[in-house]
Amino acid sequence: MSKRRRHIFTHILLVIVCFLIIVPIYWVVKTSLTGENLFNYPPSLIPKDPHIYFFVDVYYWIPFLRFFMNSVIVSAIVVVSNIIFNAMAGFALGYNFPGKRFIILTYLSCMMVPFQTTIIPAFLLTKYFGLLNTHLGLALPLVSTIINIFVFKANFDAVPLSLYDAARIDGMADWRMLLRIYLPLARPAIATNIILTFVWSWNNFIWPLIITQDTIMRTLPLGLARFLSYFEDTSGQLYAFVIMVIAPIIVVFLMNQRSFISGMMSGAVKG
Amino acid sequence: MSLARRLSEFGRANLGRFVFIVAVVLALLIWNIHVRLNDDGIITGVVLTPEGDPVQGATVQLREQTLNLVKEPRTEQTDDQGRFIFTDIEMIDFVISAKKEGIGTSKRHRYHLYFMRQNFELPEPLVLEAGS
Numbered sequence: 455m456s457k458r459r460r461h462i463f464t465h466i467l468l469v470i471v472c473f474l475i476i477v478p479i480y481w482v483v484k485t486s487l488t489g490e491n492l493f494n495y496p497p498s499l500i501p502k503d504p505h506i507y508f509f510v511d512v513y514y515w516i517p518f519l520r521f522f523m524n525s526v527i528v529s530a531i532v533v534v535s536n537i538i539f540n541a542m543a544g545f546a547l548g549y550n551f552p553g554k555r556f557i558i559l560t561y562l563s564c565m566m567v568p569f570q571t572t573i574i575p576a577f578l579l580t581k582y583f584g585l586l587n588t589h590l591g592l593a594l595p596l597v598s599t600i601i602n603i604f605v606f607k608a609n610f611d612a613v614p615l616s617l618y619d620a621a622r623i624d625g626m627a628d629w630r631m632l633l634r635i636y637l638p639l640a641r642p643a644i645a646t647n648i649i650l651t652f653v654w655s656w657n658n659f660i661w662p663l664i665i666t667q668d669t670i671m672r673t674l675p676l677g678l679a680r681f682l683s684y685f686e687d688t689s690g691q692l693y694a695f696v697i698m699v700i701a702p703i704i705v706v707f708l709m710n711q712r713s714f715i716s717g718m719m720s721g722a723v724k725g
Numbered sequence: 726m727s728l729a730r731r732l733s734e735f736g737r738a739n740l741g742r743f744v745f746i747v748a749v750v751l752a753l754l755i756w757n758i759h760v761r762l763n764d765d766g767i768i769t770g771v772v773l774t775p776e777g778d779p780v781q782g783a784t785v786q787l788r789e790q791t792l793n794l795v796k797e798p799r800t801e802q803t804d805d806q807g808r809f810i811f812t813d814i815e816m817i818d819f820v821i822s823a824k825k826e827g828i829g830t831s832k833r834h835r836y837h838l839y840f841m842r843q844n845f846e847l848p849e850p851l852v853l854e855a856g857s
Contacts, residue, residue, distance in 0.1 A: 507818075507837040514817055514841060709742050 486697045489690025508694035520670055521677040525656055528673060531593040532655040536647050539598040544606025545632045561600045569595065577664055586665050592673065596655050602647045609643035610636050645713030652706050674699045763844045768811040770847030772803045772823045779807025780853055783825040787811055790818040790835060815841055822851065829855040
C-alpha cells in the first residue's frame, strides 16, 4: 500500500471515529434546544425551531445556582488541595529515604482498593471531624489522589539533577526549591492534576449522596438525579440540564488540554 | 527576566483563555443588566374583535404552565382601547386567553419567558371569535 493511500485510509478511519464520538454529543445538544424525543420517527438531523427555554426551565425548577456553586466550591477545594499535597508528596518521593519502596508499594496497593469498600470508615471519620453536610466534608475523600502524586513524581524526576544541586549549594530550603524550581517546571503535571481532579470531583455522586442531608448542600450530579425523579417525561429539560452539568468540564479541559496531554504522556513514559 | 517581559510572555501564551474569560464575564454582565432593567413582572397585550376593533371589558385569564402545581389563574379586564396589563407576575411559562360575553373567546396562547418577572408584551393580539 502506498504512503498516500495509507494516509487516506487513516483519515477516513479518523473521520468515522470523530463522527461516532460527536454524534451523541450533537444529539444531546439538539434535544436540549428542541425537546425532540430520542424515539421520534423519522429522526431529524437538523434542529427545528431551536430555543433556550429548556435551560430557563432547569434554572428555575430546581435550585440550580446553589447546586452549581456547591460543585464549584467543592471542586475548587479538591483542585487546590491536590496540587499542594500531591506536589509535596511527589517531591518527597524523589528523595531516597528508608521505607520509600514500602510507601510506594502502599500507595500502589491503595489504588487497587475501590472507594465503595472504604466508604463506611470514610463516613465515620468525616462524622468524627464534624464535617458532615459541609463543603470540606464533600471534598475530603479527594483532597489527595495517588495517581496524581505519581504524575508529579514523574515530572519532578525529569528535572535535571544539576538544578537541584545548584539550589542546594545556594542553601535553598526544600519548600522554596519545590515552589521556585520544581513547580514552575511541572506545568503539565499541574494541568493534569487540575483536569483529573476537577472531573472526578465534579462527577462525584455516591459520596455527596451519603454525607449531605440538606438539599442546599447537594451538588450537580445529585441535582440531576433529583431532577430525574421529579420530572419523568421532560427530554428537553433533562438534556439541557446535562449540558449545563458537563459544560464546565469541557471548558476546563479545553483551556488546559495541551498541558494535560503532555502531562499524561510524561507520566506514562517515566512513571 | 524583567517583570514586564514576563507579563508580556504570559499574556501572549494565555491570550485565548483571557479573551474567553473576558467574553464570558462581559456576556454575564450585559445579561444581568438587561434582566435588572426588565424585571418588573409586567405582561401587557391587546384584545381585538375578528374585524380588528378593540374590545373593552373583556376578561383576560393568565395561568401558569407548570408540571406539578395547580395554581389559581390571574384575571384582568381590558380598558377602552382593548389593552390589559398584569403586574407582579412571577412565572416563566404561561397560557393566556380572553373572553367576553356576547362576543366570544380567544384561542389559548402559550408563551415562555427568558427570566422570572420579565416584562413582556404579547407579540400578537388576542382575537375573540364567536363560538370558539
